[in-house]
Amino acid sequence: MSTPASAPFSVDAADPRVEALTRLLADTAVARDREGGHAATERQAIRESGLLKLAIPQALGGEGASWSRTLDAVRRLATVDSALAHVFAFHHLQVATVLRYGNAEQQSRLLGDTASRGWFWGNALNPLDKRCAAQAVPGGFSFHGDKSFCSGALGSDMLIVSAWHAESQSLVIAAVPSAREGVELRADWDAFGQRQTDSGSVRFEHVFVPDADVLQTPGAAPSVATTARALLAQLILVNLYLGIAQGALAEALRYLREEARPWSASGVTRAADDPYAQQRAGELHLLVRPAELLADFAAATVDTAFAQGPALTTQARGEAAIRVAEAKALAHKAALEVGNRMFDLMGARASSGRFGYDRFWRNARVHTLHDPLDYKIRDIGRHVIDGTLPEPGPYS
Amino acid sequence: MSTPASAPFSVDAADPRVEALTRLLADTAVARDREGGHAATERQAIRESGLLKLAIPQALGGEGASWSRTLDAVRRLATVDSALAHVFAFHHLQVATVLRYGNAEQQSRLLGDTASRGWFWGNALNPLDKRCAAQAVPGGFSFHGDKSFCSGALGSDMLIVSAWHAESQSLVIAAVPSAREGVELRADWDAFGQRQTDSGSVRFEHVFVPDADVLQTPGAAPSVATTARALLAQLILVNLYLGIAQGALAEALRYLREEARPWSASGVTRAADDPYAQQRAGELHLLVRPAELLADFAAATVDTAFAQGPALTTQARGEAAIRVAEAKALAHKAALEVGNRMFDLMGARASSGRFGYDRFWRNARVHTLHDPLDYKIRDIGRHVIDGTLPEPGPYS
Amino acid sequence: MSTPASAPFSVDAADPRVEALTRLLADTAVARDREGGHAATERQAIRESGLLKLAIPQALGGEGASWSRTLDAVRRLATVDSALAHVFAFHHLQVATVLRYGNAEQQSRLLGDTASRGWFWGNALNPLDKRCAAQAVPGGFSFHGDKSFCSGALGSDMLIVSAWHAESQSLVIAAVPSAREGVELRADWDAFGQRQTDSGSVRFEHVFVPDADVLQTPGAAPSVATTARALLAQLILVNLYLGIAQGALAEALRYLREEARPWSASGVTRAADDPYAQQRAGELHLLVRPAELLADFAAATVDTAFAQGPALTTQARGEAAIRVAEAKALAHKAALEVGNRMFDLMGARASSGRFGYDRFWRNARVHTLHDPLDYKIRDIGRHVIDGTLPEPGPYS
């Protein structure tokens, strides 16, 4: 199966590295989805593309791309492989975490090394999972316990880790080298979609974390600027969902044009001339297209919010959160619906396993369970009723 | 009933004339919807606002506003009174017709007079209705026969009229003073919504039309630039539908905040705290918000297309038509759904006739029958399947 | 406009009185909807049909029809006039109230007179409206205060009234002659739909109610059998909604067959051959048809529950309530959607006021606000999750 040739959407087509990576991932996406597990070769290709330093400030050796542009790359990759796109995106989320939480020295050192050495970051910041405990020890902390849903941890060079500090009833957040003694990265991710996201668990066995690598100390009140990390995390999901929807629709339209057979009762000789197929194609496009506009609009809003730095106000953060929530609701629905209904354009023969077309729905279904849509819509409802802003938290 | 105080949408709030007119229309909208008929007072207020020359080029005495800006005014008015907003919008459509079809002299004379004398234009260009016949007579044509669905004709100063020229099997299009001998404007519009659009029939009784006022002569091949009139006509509908949806949602949210009672089984003391009300509010917003972004995007595309003038290509026209069709599909659905489901936010007491809240659905339902959505979606489907452009015509 | 000739639904066609009444109501339904107010002539025709004694036991001079059969008549009338069908149905609800709450003497006297004298009952039992107070006086109670939403009260012979007894914090329920001194029936119902339901307010000015007419005394614990009245009340709504949906669809199909014009882009010469019109017709039928089966199933369940008399268990009552709720959810959606989308089968000309086709949506929209669907669906959800039964109350 080749890369969808004619996606009717504006994507970051200008960056040949993104396009090359998209083609490379497309070539093996169906086979790798079937196998699951860790995509070492493809993660190496991502490293070599240079795109891991896309969002790192130029002063630190990166490209200084906006989040909009970075997310365009995420979206484009997700049209063919939303699992690797997720790993790619979550690397950038950790970069953003260092930028949001780290001091100047930490930013300079950690991101400088990322740019120069090609580090790949993984995620072990899952605030709802408090099993990993932080204990103060001389010169730093000791982290001990398990973390689940650690996307991209396996195969990473560095981790962002949250640990629960019982005394202060708050989180410690730190950067931890993946290879540090006591860190065990487990290949135990077994979801039925997003199979190569390396989202298994990590075991921390009395891992020493020096003060220099602590990004948030116990009891530190989160600033508006740091809580904005959640907006970027959510916006990554928006673009992953959207990429899935775009990729699924592009494939279904290609199949309709090139391979589908007209139904016996349709009276047409070309499947693409079937009036109901045309209608269904139009309907699916009308799910994807608005999601795209809202995603772009939300990304621009987040760019603006992030540009405020520490001056970001609660109001501006909250309004940006609503923009992201709007985009997420539409992208969520588009990904699930297109993944589900794309088959109505293609017919029974498209269910053959060799096409792997069910992966769009499976990837969308697993990933859209990240946090429940109903509470996103509730937040939007509260906002339009009387201006209530979503409560800052890990998901809003 | 007051103007919705806090519409959460970007509207042309910068123009105080539009805001003043919106308030004025809102004051009597419920009562006038009940009465139906011709809104002489309000149409006079529109005249006096100066907004009828909004889209006329500055060189001809107008304000030279873009279609985007003009449509923002249409949308804003439609939030409280989509019937008068329609009459207002269709005036501008006739202005556009003179600009698209007229020669320099005609533009200068007809639009110059419109700007200086405050002319209000009505529509009698309905290409599917061929009952009005054009016959060549010395110095011009004689128009004879009936036209239906002539929005804004009653109460107008000037009409754009199409008449069927049998010899050439084509349309003659001309500007005709509404008071000319033989023109009979009938108050026979009786639809259950959009009641004050003055969309009745016009009888032409051997009406003489001098050559100087003929905008399109028999047999003239329509250029790409003239067929673009249909894009503006469709985009007007988009903004009317969208305004209805915005106005309905704003009213429902206001009522929910200020008047609604909590349901006995809800366990909350304020209707606005009901989890299902919050959800429904969020859902309705998620119908309106994407429609707004698509409408803005389509308007920008049409601005660009119109700026091409005679250089507009078939491809650019077709792509603009698809952008407009996308926006129309979403605005259509938003207007009908919000008009229908707004009551779920308000409860039984909101069905009292004194609120007139059913007018949103009635207006939306009547106006969305203008041309069928299914063929719009089919056109979009054909386009995304293989790039087919909609066939230029009165509705696409 | 004639009675829909070929409704594709099973209705109580066997009863020629129902059919005759349906035809009679159909003849003037559009005009009367426009006028609103009290339909004295038609209510007299209902009286003269003899159908007001349909559900009264044969021993008391009635026909002893099952609730299923009685509701079939309600549903049939509602296909053409859901307002009068509501008044008709609420008469039977009051009959059921006497049967459920009254003692043998009360049943014999009140229903015997209803059968022999052709009494028409109206409703003033609205438990959420506690403004009407009951005070014990020698030989009975004095009722004083207002009641709203009193369907069928205007023009009735007898009322079922609830009044709030402050001392016992409970309701008194009684039968009260509509002409009794102190009872003022107000023609103040002004909703935008169900206009001739005479659902205005009633003023009770120190109205004396003798003990003999008290059906529920203060502090009497409601039995399972009396709380089952709510099931019948809800089932009436089901059949009214369903009748609206059936009537709207039948009209739209008739118009499509006989009057609609094919769309210019459709390529067909008969509107009924348009592939999208056929699809939309099928979709609307698929909203109506399941609602019909569920309504019939729910009615059979309620027949069984009512046949239990005082032996009705909480469990059986609760399960019947769920069956009714299921039917109500589908009938609610069918009525609103068919009332809304029927126009897509018919086109712009069907919006003419002379057809009055908007009345289906208006009637459906007003009546479906009776109690909120979201809490019905929640009750169903709770039941399927773990068997929770709806809490007995006025709406469940």
Added chain:
Amino acid sequence: MSTPASAPFSVDAADPRVEALTRLLADTAVARDREGGHAATERQAIRESGLLKLAIPQALGGEGASWSRTLDAVRRLATVDSALAHVFAFHHLQVATVLRYGNAEQQSRLLGDTASRGWFWGNALNPLDKRCAAQAVPGGFSFHGDKSFCSGALGSDMLIVSAWHAESQSLVIAAVPSAREGVELRADWDAFGQRQTDSGSVRFEHVFVPDADVLQTPGAAPSVATTARALLAQLILVNLYLGIAQGALAEALRYLREEARPWSASGVTRAADDPYAQQRAGELHLLVRPAELLADFAAATVDTAFAQGPALTTQARGEAAIRVAEAKALAHKAALEVGNRMFDLMGARASSGRFGYDRFWRNARVHTLHDPLDYKIRDIGRHVIDGTLPEPGPYS
């Protein structure tokens, strides 16, 4: 994973063999879906259950069960394993084919042997696939060529085969022992759902078919009674889809009750108390419940139609086809939607591969591609518009 303990639906619980088989299939359904391929052990268990002779007339050694009762068993099995349920159902479809097409001798011999020897029948009757040719040879026909989508062929004892007879431009239909020389059953079914239906291709290499086993000779005009086979085929799909929907919902509700965690923003301590979870549960039930009633109604109609034998009229056949189409539309939608949205009740942890919950959607998605829903809905639309009956064919 255990059998869903409390499916809130009426199923053929009376037959302990069906229940035992359901439990047996449930034990390994997730593992076998993962492996795919041929379920030899389970097909042997089906043989041993005795249920393969359920629908064979008692006079021929069977149980003489109605199709309704037989389909209840299909539906029940499909709640846990829709692939094996399909193989089971298609066996019965072949039994019906012998009953519809065979003469008395053929029925007696072929079904007598089926009852006494426990034969399992597979399907190679695919009228749209004309690659297998029939050529007259002395004493019978020679079948040569390929057939695709041959459900249950692999592992079967007998096949019903259609072959294209070019001279008469018609089909020959015959019973063929699966082990006959020249018959090659291929294990090449690779769809992403319904994985163990053994629906691969069959190669016929000059297979001799004696006249005695020919059920339909070339050029024989199909009678109404034989074309009714398609109704049963479609009704089997209805019950498979419905079983999937029931099974998926039952599992989701069980998980919600027993395993799901409340969302952090929900404010409840038990996931089952979340107002949105309750709503979603109610909504999903409202997709399943009507489908169940329509399926039962359609089955009763088909029972009646089949009981007519050769006296079945075109009209009665057509109306039964509409009943089946109605049920199919609802069951189709229920299966896909519940398979998709069940996860909204369960949350992210339910995506673990060990639950195998994605199989409901995968099975539903593959199986609902059997023939397109849009043409079913069109047929229903045509019928309600003017009584048009579906054209008898392999799918209607």
